[in-house]
Amino acid sequence: MKALDKRLIRTVMGAKAQYGAVVIIICIGLMILTSLSNTAQNMLVCLDEYYRNYRFADLFADFTAVPVGTVLDLGKLREVETVEPRIVADIRADVGRDLNPTLRLVSIGPDQRINRLYVQAGRIPVVSGERGIALLAAFAEANDLTVGDKIDLIIRGESFPVTVTALVDSPEFIYAIKDIKSMLPDNLNFGIGFANLPLMQEVMAMPGQANNAVCLLRPGVDAKAVRDKIQEDFKSRGIKNIVTRGDQISHALIDMEIQQLERMSRAVPTIFLGIAALVIYMLISRLVQADRTAIGILKATGYSNLEVMSHYLKLALMLGLPGAVSGIGAGYLLAGSLVRLFLEYFQLPLLETRLYYGFIFFGILSTVLFCGGTGILAARGVLGIAPAEAMRPQAAPPGKRSLLEKLVPKLWARTTFSWKLVLRGIWRNRRRFALATVGVALAYAIIILSLYMFGLWDLLLDKQFGELETYDYAVSFIKPVSSRVITEMRSQARITTIEPFLELPFQVTRGWREQTLLARALPTTTELQRFEDEEGNFIPLPAHGIFLSRGLAESLGVSRGDLVEMSSYVTGGKTHLVPVKAVVTQYLGSGLYMSLEQMERLTGQKETFSGVILSSSDDIKRAFQSMGNIESVYSSGDLTDIFSEYLGMMITYITVLVFVAGLLGFAILYNTTSVSIAERSREFSSLRVLGFSQKEIFQLVTRENLFALLAGLISGAPLGKGLVVLMIQAMLAGGDEMFYFTTDISPGAYLLAAVLSILIMVLTLAAVWQKVRKLNFLEALSSRLT
Amino acid sequence: MPQEVLLSLNNISKTYDMGEVKVEALKETTFEIYAGELMVILGPSGSGKSTLLNIVGGMDRPTLGQIFYRGRDITQFDEMELTLYRRQEVGFIFQLYNLMSSLTARENVELATELVDHPLSVEEVLAGVGLKERMDHFPSQLSGGEQQRVAIARAIAKNPGLLLGDEPTGALDYETGIQILGLLREINVSYGTTVVIITHNAAIADMADRVIRLRSGRIVEDWNNPEPMPAERIVW
Incomplete structure (x- = not known):
């Protein structure tokens, strides 16, 4: 093995925790990529064979x-x-x-x-x-x-x-x-x-x-x-x-599910690889700075720029490839049982599970592109280092007055020496400080994303059933009924509000696009079903025209004010042109809504209803059990239950994601902080010689990190929001009519994420304290080695 | 016997642009280095001796002038040619040894030998500098003198035509410094390597075949020493 490669291996071995964290991030990313891709591919093939x-x-x-x-x-x-x-x-x-x-x-x-x-x-x-x-x-x-x-x-x-x-x-x-x-x-x-x-x-x-x-x-x-x-x-x-x-x-939904799985299998690993790339960039660009003299020597000895750069590129690949290989291995081990889990969940007969090895190539290629790309970017610093660097120790950074000193000299004068040291240190090493801030911001943003994902379904249910569909029960009849049924139902249970509806299937066409769907007609005065327009305002149901849910509107390519063609067997095949009065938000499912008057104009059906929605504190299901003609009674609680059951799998998955986020956060913070300690051993040693105690040095680091924490939390919040938007965009890339994911993040999520980030920082600082304690300042000061 | 010119410097100037001020580190310097000689370049700090060494070693380019190495103008070299020049022709010894801490003595030397087609044997060179028993020690397990021996071994193992030492004894105690100088002379004699040492320590000039004294970027003295003193007799 070449001497330089030995040096590389020893560098990695000397900071196992730091580099190990990167390997783990890549490993998890690739594990998700290969296992989910295989699952989606198997589902597709199984479905296809099943159908055939x-x-x-x-x-x-x-x-x-x-x-x-x-x-x-x-x-x-x-x-x-x-x-x-x-x-x-x-x-x-x-x-x-x-x-x-x-x-x-x-x-x-x-x-x-x-x-x-x-x-x-x-x-x-x-x-x-x-x-x-x-x-x-x-x-x-x-x-x-x-x-x-x-x-x-x-x-x-x-x-x-x-x-x-x-x-x-x-x-x-x-x-x-x-x-x-x-x-x-x-x-x-x-x-x-x-x-x-x-x-x-x-x-x-x-x-x-x-x-x-x-x-x-x-x-x-x-x-x-x-x-x-x-x-x-x-x-x-x-x-x-x-x-x-x-x-x-059934087919449309399962097809959507598979597409969602495919999108997830790309989006999640991209986030992981992106983060790994960022950490690799931080590690290598700082290593290059720390290695100035070594790089100078190599160049003086006759190593070319390309050879020195490839030394650092190798480091990036040394982290990326083991991460990729182990992740792919774990992904393939996991794929079998994940495929079975999904097939079982969807009641697909288990025909044959196959592993698709093409994803190995894809995974390796993505890793090489991500890690190699960042490796090259980070190692670019090598070009700027002249061989003559080997001749002299790096010049001390110029001592400049910090911004605070210039802006508010009076406040500065009253600041204690140790705080001055902290502030000046931050000001003089803005790059280092920026990296620490990025570390906190990333950790915070990832936790926000995880918490958002974790609370997403609850949020959707809350929005859908708390704000839009405020009724407790929806009752459907087997045969259409007249408004007399309302009086009858009122006599059988305590009902606060009850509203009839009529649901009929329609073919909705706009240009070459069309959809067959169930349109629901309600009284214009409806209180139990509310409509929210794209700007977030609640709007009443108009007597003329229809409302379309956002997903539907998108798939039909319509917006407010457009006309759509509607026809149905109830219209005797006749086509009506109907204006879209608003595109409304619907968090779960999709829908076309109109007034009973509009329905009458389309179908001629008057005083006929296919169901009712109602608010009641009684157990409506029991009360109407004996009533004939009832096809189904659904409570919003039922729907929540069904969702929760469906979510069992999602929740397990997301719990893992949150755990991983914590791990990532720790890895990122630990990396930035420990690299900074390694770089500063000489500075700390000088302070120790001056008479600073270990505790005081630790305090110095803690205070600097406190500022980084603050700046990180402030910048991490919008970053987290950005990740959420990206994630949702990735999940909805195929145009999803079933769900509308609001990207609202609750203040509670921001707060909890902040608390978790602070916890991670505390853990990191504990690790730093160990490093400071172990710092041999005499050795660090006398070091002539690179 | 006419001496073979290894390196010829022709009106070399180097100006550093420091924003508002321009610093002239070397001013129209002209001299020749002969193959096989041991030359000492003397000068106080700021005299331009490190700049001179960097330029001669192909680590820096002059602002004006030409340098011929075995007849080829290295100032016209592109980046890759300069790298090859450093790789094949030059060995460096630094004041602060500058070894790679995570590599053993042997591996530090291998770092250099891996670059060239016909290196000297790593073991022989290390034995030659007196480190036969300590080849597999890491730098942190070696004394300053031993570390500098490793650095010398690293520089000569490539079998370069030109060995450049930048204050090679600057960080060493007197006895160790003398040993290192003795070693450099030995290499000069046994391998026929041209050795150029830059130093501010005038006593070292006594062992040189030729001495150049620099002051403020100009050569103020250039003389031949007909009777170089053995290193062990130098006193400072």
């Missing part, structure tokens, strides 16, 4: 109750390969607990040609008329149901007992949610049940009829074109709504 093997449909159409023959006519289109007529209906099921969950009954054909079920246990009840049901496994598990159990389907007030014959997964219901508004699966209260078509026709009293169809298209066919064609052709034959696979709820 289980023949996931290309088109999903809702009809009014029509003869099966009408639906089968879809198969006559030459683009359609297979069509399956179905009945899909939401009913209540008595599963033996006090509240009856909603069950979406979906009929299955005898030969499972489309959307085949993945059987976890039992067998699929395909025998014609068989009184059996296959339940979505997640729902069965949440409700403690297993093969052989009996449940009652409650339809039109009547009970139909059926036997659970199988627990299954379905490519159509990976994300089993009732509608786009529910956002997250609630397996306890909503599930899917599969029964054969004849049984469904019998219990739903729809003999010879169907109300839904799924189609597989021939390869290479444009699904959207077929959809539009069917929509047109079947306009008068009972078609209500038709969506392509891309707009199918």
Whole structure:
């Protein structure tokens, strides 16, 4: 090994904690990169295979109750390969607990040609008329149901007992949610049940009829074109709504989830590598300064600039590559179980876990670019050092009056000597002070980011349910009702406020962009649903026009004042031009809102409601249990619970992030402070010779750090905010309609982050105290070595 | 026998621009260094001797004038050629030894030998400077004199044509200083290396083949010493 390389290794070994911290930062960054990338890639591949093997449909159409023959006519289109007529209906099921969950009954054909079920246990009840049901496994598990159990389907007030014959997964219901508004699966209260078509026709009293169809298209066919064609052709034959696979709820959500994972797998490591690069820059640029004489000697001996620079570049890579290799290794070890965790969470049948080794190359390349780049930047200082530097000790920095001395000489005169020393030291070593400040600011900013991420969901829930949707319960009816229902409901429970709403599906088009979604119409006087415009003002629902949530508006490319085309089976296919009166903030989910009057103008439906929202302190679920026609009752508490369950995984992940942030913070502060001690051993030794005690020197460092802490906290706050904005931008890069992440950071988060930063500083100072105590001042003073 | 000119300085001036003032460190200095001689350049601090050494060693460029090393004008060299000149032709010994603290004596010497194609044997050179038993010690485990021996070994192991010493005894006690000077003469004789020592210590001039005295950037004396004194007889 070359002598210079030996020196490098000994330099690193002599400051293991400092360099080790950088290696750990890189290691964690790469671990996150490789494990998340592999997880996302596996999810994509699994999903793809799942869809292919289980023949996931290309088109999903809702009809009014029509003869099966009408639906089968879809198969006559030459683009359609297979069509399956179905009945899909939401009913209540008595599963033996006090509240009856909603069950979406979906009929299955005898030969499972489309959307085949993945059987976890039992067998699929395909025998014609068989009184059996296959339940979505997640729902069965949440409700403690297993093969052989009996449940009652409650339809039109009547009970139909059926036997659970199988627990299954379905490519159509990976994300089993009732509608786009529910956002997250609630397996306890909503599930899917599969029964054969004849049984469904019998219990739903729809003999010879169907109300839904799924189609597989021939390869290479444009699904959207077929959809539009069917929509047109079947306009008068009972078609209500038709969506392509891309707009199918379960698929759209899981697709979004995977994209989010992919973005995270890039954004988080970028932050880690960026921080590592910054620390490496600090370490190397200061090492170069400290090595002036050594560099002079090397140059005098005949080493070229390039050779000396590559010495320091090697140091950067010596930190980067072991960090990358260990991180990648750990990432691949972790990937297997992370993939399984995600697949399990999404109820994706575990087909095969594969590791994609292309990310190794990507990880190494990113590390080399980040670390190498900063290494070169930091080692540039070598160029400015002349070989003649070896001939003389570095000149003392010029003693200048500090700014404070010049500006307020009187105050300066009254400052004690030791404080003067501190202030002058800061003024004379502004670069060192700036680096210490950057250290604190970074630590503070990272903790702010972690705390923000940690509190993000709570914040969203608070905003959504505390400020926008202020009702306690949302009740949906199976069949539309009149306003009489309000009086009826008031008689059954103590209700403070109750407002009806009407929800109908619409196709919303603007230019070439379009969305199929559920529009909710409310009274203009609504108090339970509030709307916040883009400037943050609460605005009333107008009688004319619509409100669009921000994500929707963005995906449609509309802003306030634009006109959109709206059509629906309820409008008889007629298209209306409707003005967008405002783009409103919605933290969870997306939505299109209008007044009941506007809905009436579009659909002609008057005095008809599909549900109510209400405020009540009573247990509404129990109170309305016996009421027929109720499809579902959701409380804001339910939603919070569902979110919390979903968040279990997120919280674990974020706890790790906070811990890592603490580690990073400590690493950064420790680095800046200990480098400063190493540089100043001669200065401290002189002070010791002058008669300063160890304690007084420690005090000096502490006071300097106190200023750095203060400056760091002040500059770290906007930096933290910046990181939050960057993170959110990275997470939303694909245009996310489901969530609106406010980048507001609570004062509490700033405060807690500050307390944690101060704690880290205290820990660092404890380490510094050890260094000061161990400082051999005689040796430091007599040192002729470099 | 006519002596071979190793290095020839032709009207060398060096001016440092210190913002408002210009400092003339060397003023139209002209002299020659002959191959194989041991030259001492004498002068008080500020006389320009370090500047002269830096320029001769290819570490700094003159403001005016030319320097020919074996007939090649090194003032016309680009950065890489200067680096190669330092690498192949020059060995430096510093007043403050300037060893790398994290490398052993042997490794400090290797630092230099790794640069050239035909270095001397590291072990032999270290044995030659009397450090046979202490090759694997770190600088902090060596005395000042021993450290300076390592520095000398580092300078000569490249087998340079020119060995430049900047106050090589400046940080050493009298006895050690004398030993080091003796060692430099020995190298001069046994390897035939041209040695240039700059110092403010006039007593050292007694051992030189040739002496140049500098004052305020000008040569004020240049004489040959027909009978150089052995180093061990020098007294100061």
